[in-house]
Amino acid sequence: MQVDWEQRRVRLSVRELANFALGPGAGGSGYSGRGRAEIGRQWHQTLQDRAVQTQATASTEIKPEVTIQAIWSQGGWSLELQGRIDLLLREGNRETLREIKTVRRPLPEDPTALRDDYPEYFAQLAAYVALRELLDREEGITRSAELVLVDIDEGLSQTVRLMEDDLDLFHRQVQRLVDFLDARHRRRLELRELTREAPFPDWRPGQPEAREALAEAATRDALLFFQAPTGFGKTGLALDFALDALQSGRCDRVIYLTGKSTGQWQAGAQLAGMRPEGPTGFRYYQLRNQAEHDPEGRWIGHREGDVWQARWRERATAIDALLEVGTLSLTEVQGLAHQWEIPPYEISRALLPFCEVWLGDYNYVFSPRHSRVFTEQPGFDPRQTLLLVDEAHNLASRVASGWSRNLRAEDLSVLTAELQIQGASRPAIRALQNLEDWLQQLDKTERIPPEGVAELRGLLARCNESLSHTWLLADVLTPFALELLGEIEGAYQTLERATLQILEWAPQKGQLRLDCLNAAPEIAQTLKSYQQVVLMSATLEPRDLTNRGLGLPPDAGWWIEAEAPWREGAYTVAVDTRVDTRYRQRAQSYGITAESLIELTAGGPLLPVVAFFSSYAYAEAIKRELEARAPHLVVVIPPRGIPLSEMSDFLELALLNAHLLLLVLGSGLSEGIDILGGRVERAVVVGPALPEVNPVQQAKLEAAEAGQSRQEAFREVYLLPAMLKVNQALGRLVRGPHQHATVVLQGRRYADPAYQNLLAPSYRGGTVIANRQDWDAWRNDL
Known part of the structure; x- marks a missing residue:
């Protein structure tokens, strides 16, 4: 659906109009269910051919797939509708429109039940x-219509004539769409009149210039x-910029994405502070x-x-009241x-169409299996x-993971057994067994x-083809089966996508x-489909x-580099080369790392x-060493998989009670929570988190070597991801003026120029600690 709000014109297909509905649906399994569409196409072709062969005479003209385009005006809106009539039969002054649809139920059936379902x-x-009447007002024409329903299990069909009352369905759908458009149009006008709070109570140096840029x-x-340092306020600035675009009418919707739920939550908190009170915000x-x-x-x-649709419609009038404060929490939704x-x-x-700003994970825009959650929302248009x-910086790797697939023989066995029970076709069962x-x-x-890959491609193609010829009802399949069907379909798509x-x-x-080692072309294609994109x-x-x-x-894109003068001199850095953090050698340095942490807690601030x-394994090993050497210290490691709702509370409690807080580079607590600034003044980064050496990383290295040296490829595939995590973690220690952090980069690699040069400028250089005397001298100067 494409909407021109100024001209009050809408372009959509007849099928879109017929299916238009607000409220919940039954999707979200990850499996597209192409079988139903493919079977429908086959039956269309069969019945069209049969009609041409058996009903076409010298006096009867039969036209299959008749294109129809018309503008329907209602409520001040012009709807540009287009579609294809399956069969148009003309005999003298009598014209019959015939539409063919597939179902999976015994036929014949009571027409009233069919109309209800x-x-x-x-x-x-x-x-x-209605559109045919609008376009062709030839006098003397008697026009009728009939719906041919085909039961795919038995091949039996039933023809139901369209009654006068059925025409009201079209008018009700048009009115339902017009009501939605009117509501959205009113919201657009309201947004132009609203005021919003500034993103910050007090603007810091550099922020006004970045917002203007x-x-x-x-x-x-x-x-x-x-690009702006961590703690600069780029999320607030970007959201203020986006809300201005909404208010001025330059866009219809804003989507904010980040890969961690903590970041989405913080963006929501930022929006809550910027939203004025009242229902028009x-x-x-x-x-x-x-x-x-x-x-x-x-x-x-x-x-x-x-x-669910029926229950939603009973409560649809309450949605505006529910959103008067701007949003609903997850707890409130669970209560509803x-x-x-x-x-x-x-x-x-179902709440998304009623909101102007959507917050979510990268998957909702870039994943081939999950993007439909956003793209199929009523009224959504990436061009607006x-x-x-x-x-x-995480986008490329996250999108690549969305194209990656995993299949196990034992899972296929379970799936095949379930599909046999549900009546899947023999070719589909045979293809899955192969x-x-x-x-x-x-x-x-x-x-x-x-x-082997060629053989695999053929097997997946046959699975995909045979599954597309069998109709599987999502209502009766287990979530496991739906997920695995989606994985098989996705595996076929991944192998067939030449750009990957x-x-x-x-x-x-x-x-x-x-x-997937590289999904760059897919990312570029998605980015180009949006009206405007800000990557930050x-x-x-x-x-x-x-x-x-x-x-x-x-040289693509416009680069904005924000300056934060208050970060100059905010970090005191030392590089401790006494420790070898390589996997096979690190155990020999556990004692040095533990003693360093113990001594940093002594004589410092009460933080x-x-x-x-x-x-985690490295952190837990050091925790055991600390407990053996200094049992009086409170040492805390966050539990694995800690829920988003508990992250902030966990950190707050740890910052109040712990002497030592051990975190993992790249985790939500080290990258996604922004409450460490000003609450921590001493930090140690024990070695960079280089990616594990495995077949995937080696394949990435080989691919990166095309067109560059092995050293440059190693830098790209191993060093850059590792040092990005270090820069991200350290950036969260200083988030405002007058904050300071003393940082020890522990590990010999940090003295290597290849690693040192990938540190952000604020963390480069510093004192090099080569022995115990150097450590004592440096610590005494703190």
């Missing part, structure tokens, strides 16, 4: 009749890169994943779209789910949407040879991994590598010392 089919046919750059390029919503909505699994396996008997995730999805991508057999024979290997670089390998016998991070450099990872030319490690 498939209103969209009758609405689509009624639309064709954003506004100026937006007039010059559709793609903006916004902007609305925003953070869409979390299904697991967070339903942690106890109450709604798993429930897919009752029609029932209990009252309304609608899954909380479906309520969240401003896209903000925070922590954009894929299962291939997986069972697959031995562990770091790279499947080309002939894929490693096909087997980490163990019977398990297939398709790991504290660590976007080196610029050429950032652009390459996004599939963009080296905890924070230590960052490359892994």
Whole structure:
């Protein structure tokens, strides 16, 4: 659907109109269910051919797939509708429109029950009749219409004639769409009149200049890169810029993405502070994943779209009142789910069309399996949407992971058994069994040879083809089956996508991994579809590598570099070369690391010392060493998988009670929570978190060596990701004027220019500590 708000014109298909509805649906499984569409196409072709062969005579003209385009005006809106009538039969002055649809139920059936269960089919046919009447007013023509329903299990069909009352379905759908457009149009006008709070109570040096630079750059390029130090306030500035675009009518919607739920939560808190009180303020919503909505699994396996729709319509008038404060919390949505008997995730999805700002994960825009959650929302148009991508240094790797796939032989066996029970076709079962057999024979290997990949591609193609010829009802399949069907379909799509670089390998016998090494062309295509994009991070450099990872030319986009003068001299840095943090050598230095942390807690401010490690295992090893050497100290490591709702409380408690807080580089607590600034003055980073050496990393290295030296490729594949995590962690220690942090970079690698030069300028150089005497001298000067 494309909307021109100024001209009050809408362009959409007849099918879109017939299916238009606000409220929850039954999707979200990750499996597209192409089988139904393919079977429908086959039956269309069969019945069209049969009609031409059996009903065409000298006096009867039959036209299949008749294109129809017309403008329907209602309520001050012009709807540009287009579609294709399956069959148009003309005999003398009698004209019959015939629409063919597939169902999976015994036929014949009571026409009233069919009208109740498939209103969209009758609405689509009624639309064709109304548009045909509008375009062709030839006198003396008697026009009728009929819906041909085909039961795909038995091949039986039933023809239902369109009645006069059925035409009201079209008019009701048009009115439903017009009401939605009117409501959105009113919101646009209200937004132009609203006031908003400044993003900050007091503007810091550099912030006004950066905000002005954003506004100026937006007039010059559709793609903006916004680099600013951690703690600078770039999220607030970008959201203020976006709200200005909404208010002025330059865009219809704003999408804010980041890869960590903590960042989304903080963006929501920023918006809450900027929103004026009252019902006319902007609305925003953070869409979390299904697991967070339903942690106890109450709604798993429930897919009752029609029932949910009916319950939603009963309460639709309450939505505006619910959003008077701008948004709803997850707890509030879960409460509504209990009252309304609608899954909380479906309520969240249904709230999106009523909100101007959407907050979510990268997947909702860039993942081939999850982007439909956003793109299929009523009224969504990327060409009228401003896209903000925070922590954009993580975007390339996250999108690549979205194209990666995993299949196991034992899972295929379970899936096949379930599909047999559900009546899947014999070719589909046979294709899945052949894929299962291939997986069972697959031995562990770091790279499947080309002939094996070719065989795999053929097997997946046959699975995809045969599944597309069988209609699987999502209502009766388990979530496991739906997920695995989506994985099989995704594996086929991944291998067929020529733009992707894929490693096909087997980490163990019977398990297939398709790991996407580079999805840059896909990222570039998505970015270009949006009206404007702002990519922001504290660590976007080196610029050429950032652009390459996004599939963009080296000079693409407009670069904005924010300056934060208050960060000058905010860090005191030392490089401790006494420790070797390499995996096989690090245990020999556990004692030095533990003693260093113990001594940093003594004689310093009454604030905890924070230590960052490359892994949980490393952090836990040092925790055991600390407990043995200094049992009086309170040493805290966050539990693995700590929920978003508990992260901030955990950190607050640790900052109040702990002597030592041990965090993992790259985790949500080291990168996604911004409360360490001013609360920590001493920190140790124990070695850079280099990616694990494995077949995927080695394949990335080989791919990166094309066109550059091995040293440059190693820098790109191993060093850059590691040092980005270090820069991100350290940036969160100083987030405002008058804050200071003393940092020890512990590990010999930090003295290596290859690593040192990848540190942000504020963390380079410093005192080199080579022995105990150097350490004592440096510590005495603190």
